[in-house]
Amino acid sequence: MSLLNSRRQFFAGAAASVAGLAVARSAMAALPEPVYQTSVDTAPPLVPTTGRPYNPVVTLNGWTLPWKMNNGVKEFHLVAEPVVREVSPGFKVNMWGYNGQSPGPTIEVVEGDRVRIFVTNKLPEHTTIHWHGQRLPSGMDGVGGLNQPAIPVGKTFVYEFEARRPGTFMYHPHADEMVQMAMGMMGMWVTHPKGKHPHISEVDRDFCFLLNAFDVEPGSKTPKIATMTDFNIWCWNSRVFPAIDTLNVRLNDRVRIRVGNLTMTNHP
Template identity: 40%
Template sequence: MARGLTFQLLETPYFGQGGSTTNAPELKLDRRTFLKSALAGSVTPAFPQLALAEASAGFLELNAVQGKANLYGDNGGASDLWLYNHQLPGPEIRVKQGDRVKVRFTNQLSEPTSVHWHGIRIENAMDGVTGLTQPAVQPGESFDYDFVAPDAGTYWYHAHNMSWNQVPRGLAGPLIVEDHEQHFSADTDIILMLSDWRLDDDGVLDTASFGAMHDFSHAGRLGNWLTVNGTSLPDIPLKKGHWHRLRLINTSSARILDIAPDRFGAKVIAVDGQSFNEARNMPGVMQLAPAQRIDLALRPTEAGTLPFEMMTGQPFTFANFQVAEAPANDRPLSLPPVNRLPEPDLEDALEIPLVMEGGAMGGMRSLLKERSEDEIRDMMQNGLFWTFNGVPGVQDEPMFNARRGETIVLESRNDTSFAHAMHVHGHHFRVLERNGKPLDHQDWRDTFTTAPREIVKIAFVADNPGKWLIHCHMLGHAASGMRTWFEVA
């Protein structure tokens, strides 16, 4: 199964959106070298947990530190990474719905940072957005995060200051909120954090290209190597005849991953942490954009190796499920209850446009109707390539103000040549339409994907007071203009 992956890496080093390629640093490795490295020590590491019990007497300790890891296996050099608690990914934080989470974060890096709790509807002061909800945590300083986890589901945490530089160095970890019933045993509830990395010819993280203007103005920082929980081509143990919950989290800084659950018999039970009423068979391909999550239910019927394939470009195996014989288990699939989120009132909604413009491939020229060539040149020299509603980056005034409890209908129009993953902080929304066509399943999301020239309409209830960010989760796009905010009174 490694041959497909080798072909992708050697022939199309950026296995990118729509099969396109860019001038990526190519790993010049022959097939023998690849197989030797990919199969060495390929066991998915268990997540060390920061148990809630530790927080009952105080705070969980979460430290951002410098560290090293062999991303390309034993044949690659050690990469300089930034890690939480010296772990890749960061330690799992697993709590119960309604629990109070107290984390004392300490910054031991050389630059300021913060922690964003992605997808959790928490108090605004705990959201972790530097310059908007809190000051950056300076080197050597600490910040106490203290919030209640209101909704069960699969979430994650990551750096949110200069995130284009910090997240793709390793600053990310899983946050799991369980409901109060046990639906899956500990060994059948499996987290899979998917990350792509840009490695050089020695299999070492390419740090010199962080902040490259080409990445900012094009599709973002796309990597040429995939890991699952920090390991390349891992073996993931499963039990024959038992239901498993696979929690997929895309922590890549720009890579959209295409997953085909039906190819290995999995059903979809949740997206972005929000459970469905019933498991769905999903033929075809599902997109897992940066920051998005998909929860799958899988009950393997045969022992042996079950390949887990990526459908981005040419299909290739990026992990293998190793299904072992196990005592019979006739327990039916049990799904967690659906979270109670406020339903939008579409009859009495504040309608807001969100027009995306800019970027390469002719996108900057589209801004000339609003600016002179000198103004466009100044924007580009300042690293600003994108706009929302004609405005680049976060401004002093919000894009809109909302009354608490007011329904917001946001209609986004992607007038650029690239896909974007739009994230709304502090709220979940229903995706209503794409290009004017109502969706069969208007699921809850906190991040939605929009293709070039696509119009997407979402709706949510602005019930969480404070200042909330809206941005593209292609992190280079956010840094170069695709960021704005709104305020809930």
């Protein structure tokens, strides 16, 4: 064997070892304990105690997912699973969602944050999460079969990327979308600016919610997943009148309302 070939093999082996070590460290990272929420009431804003400061949003009839800091990285844990959502008092619907709710919890970060999201699949089929509107490396974009393998039942996949730009975004599956989104798998994502921003003004009250729709026949508790236009329940964050909470502000407050739309008639 020539010296040149030996050097090539040595450096190739060393590179493979370093790459393998990096993957192993990521794979062995301890999963943060998932946080669950079953109340349909609007939760108070989650004031950050770690990481960069920001003015938190209020999710209408929802909540913000807590995180833990790990060597400068914000770590979240989402659990995709069947849930029961109270759409209005006495009217409960079998849905799929995240961490006990549909929609899932809002994720709030700050521009430039490094985020790591552990996604555990407790659905009866494979899934992914697509971070709708984010600028991401291809392997983190969550399109099953295109830029990542789908997450098998009972397994956890780790997404990691930098929140590059501020704004209002959403997350949802790109795996069997017609079933999973029709069953309620979606959530809001808010990236706050790290400083003054020319297009994002400072406000006193910041709210967010998703528009979503379902077709649930009278007497049934499970949405019809094949419906494309003939819905009978139009929701704000999976709640309908008279069960939608109020948006509470003071006179002269400057208010921002972030509205995401993942109804199945519009999104595909």
